[in-house]
Amino acid sequence: MSFSIEYNRKMFTVPFPGDVLSYLLLIKMGDSNVYETHTGLRTRDWILAFFGKEYEFWPFIGKRGGYCEGGGLQKAKGWKETEWMPIEQYLSIYRKAFRTAKSIENLFSLFDFSLWIELRGNKELPMTLDNVKIPDKKAAIELFLNKKSQALSVSSTYYGEKTSEAHIPITNIDDLLTAIALRGAVSSSVEGFSGHAWFLIEEKGKGGR
Amino acid sequence: MGIIAEIDRAVFQFQENSSSEADLLLLVKDCAAGEDACAATGSWKCLGLSWEYALWPAIGERAGLCEVGRLIVRNISCTMEEYISLFRMAIKKAQRGAEFFARFSVSAVIDISEGYAQGDIYKGGDYERECLESFLSAYEPVFQGQIKDGLTVRTEIALNDHESLCAALSLSHYFPDKYKETAQTVIVKLLFSERTDKPAAAESEFNQVACAER
Numbered sequence: 140m141s142f143s144i145e146y147n148r149k150m151f152t153v154p155f156p157g158d159v160l161s162y163l164l165l166i167k168m169g170d171s172n173v174y175e176t177h178t179g180l181r182t183r184d185w186i187l188a189f190f191g192k193e194y195e196f197w198p199f200i201g202k203r204g205g206y207c208e209g210g211g212l213q214k215a216k217g218w219k220e221t222e223w224m225p226i227e228q229y230l231s232i233y234r235k236a237f238r239t240a241k242s243i244e245n246l247f248s249l250f251d252f253s254l255w256i257e258l259r260g261n262k263e264l265p266m267t268l269d270n271v272k273i274p275d276k277k278a279a280i281e282l283f284l285n286k287k288s289q290a291l292s293v294s295s296t297y298y299g300e301k302t303s304e305a306h307i308p309i310t311n312i313d314d315l316l317t318a319i320a321l322r323g324a325v326s327s328s329v330e331g332f333s334g335h336a337w338f339l340i341e342e343k344g345k346g347g348r
Numbered sequence: 349m350g351i352i353a354e355i356d357r358a359v360f361q362f363q364e365n366s367s368s369e370a371d372l373l374l375l376v377k378d379c380a381a382g383e384d385a386c387a388a389t390g391s392w393k394c395l396g397l398s399w400e401y402a403l404w405p406a407i408g409e410r411a412g413l414c415e416v417g418r419l420i421v422r423n424i425s426c427t428m429e430e431y432i433s434l435f436r437m438a439i440k441k442a443q444r445g446a447e448f449f450a451r452f453s454v455s456a457v458i459d460i461s462e463g464y465a466q467g468d469i470y471k472g473g474d475y476e477r478e479c480l481e482s483f484l485s486a487y488e489p490v491f492q493g494q495i496k497d498g499l500t501v502r503t504e505i506a507l508n509d510h511e512s513l514c515a516a517l518s519l520s521h522y523f524p525d526k527y528k529e530t531a532q533t534v535i536v537k538l539l540f541s542e543r544t545d546k547p548a549a550a551e552s553e554f555n556q557v558a559c560a561e562r
Contacts (some may be wrong), residue, residue, distance in 0.1 A: 201406070201407075201411040204428075
């Protein structure tokens with residue numbers, strides 16, 4: 140049975156005036172059964188795993204710790220091996236990460252961020268903003284594209300479905316927070332809309348992901 | 349944001365034979381912290397029925413709630429690690445499945461609104477619909493009647509064995525009670541009560557204008 144592997148983590152504090160601290164967690168992880176063809180190593184990517192307050196953070200980490208206990212999430216050991224760990228060990232890793240979290244000001248000196256947006260159509264027609272039937276989603280996407288002076292371009296998936304896509308560099312905290320909210324709004328498939336949004340995160344100075 | 353008080357927990361294991369992996373049933377009894385007579389008003393709910401490895405995420409999530417004070421155990425706050433140790437002990441001392449049915453009565457409450465009969469506004473695919481209809485035809489209801497101004501038919505089915513319990517739990521995942529603001533047409537909930545308590549039967553809810561949230 141395949142499992143997920145956690146290679147590394149970076150945690151940041153995000154202050155909001157007049158509010159308690161929020162936390163942003165990046166995790167470098169991959170699957171046990173997916174390999175890069177050119178290196179033979181397992182693929183691994185940084186993901187934006189969590190953004191929220193402390194009262195949301197620990198239940199999130201506790202759940203991941205439960206996956207560790209069950210073997211569905213393991214820690215990397217060296218280049219190729221992995222190791223099972225009990226939930227208590229996973230929690231202690233994050234107690235330390237929480238204590239040593241850096242300010243969000245450090246984020247863009249350590250990582251390059253971009254947001255991918257993909258609106259899915261069918262094999263005949265892409266989904267454009269004009270086709271989006273849900274006003275809130277359409278407005279959120281339009282606002283951000285206009286702010287970043289970006290536009291959707293037409294492409295297609297491996298299976299031939301037409302898509303409208305945008306690849307938007309994120310270079311400051313305000314844009315990142317907007318993009319986090321947009322990611323949640325865009326990634327859904329409901330009547331009148333089918334879309335996906337995800338972050339591409341690259342660690343600076345590490346030669347790619 | 350309310351604080352959950354966990355009053356009790358129980359673990360039962362169902363094992364077909366000595367060489368097969370046991371299914372563990374995790375139950376917790378919760379109430380809102382600070383409620384008067386909390387122990388009497390608390391309700392049992394199922395955290396999961398599965399092999400042990402699949403149950404730990406739910407335990408871990410609740411442990412995280414302890415850490416931030418959103419869940420307390422018998423009115424005492426505890427750390428994640430302390431909470432986890434409670435469940436390690438509960439799992440180690442898991443009772444046999446037969447003792448679950450001796451101690452608890454459990455029923456599936458299935459609310460089907462008009463939209464289901466009309467075949468539209470249905471949250472679920474053909475497989476889920478087939479499972480539901482198969483379940484309804486396999487078990488005799490202990491109660492069936494209309495609620496909510498006659499727009500919804502409620503069916504209550506007593507669960508007396510591992511197989512029916514598994515089937516009902518699957519249905520409660522396919523038709524959860526969370527799409528309150530949309531036109532969800534099917535909701536499946538499980539009601540657990542200890543046989544020493546008053547019955548947790550859904551019939552009592554028919555006498556109320558609005559059903560209480562469980």
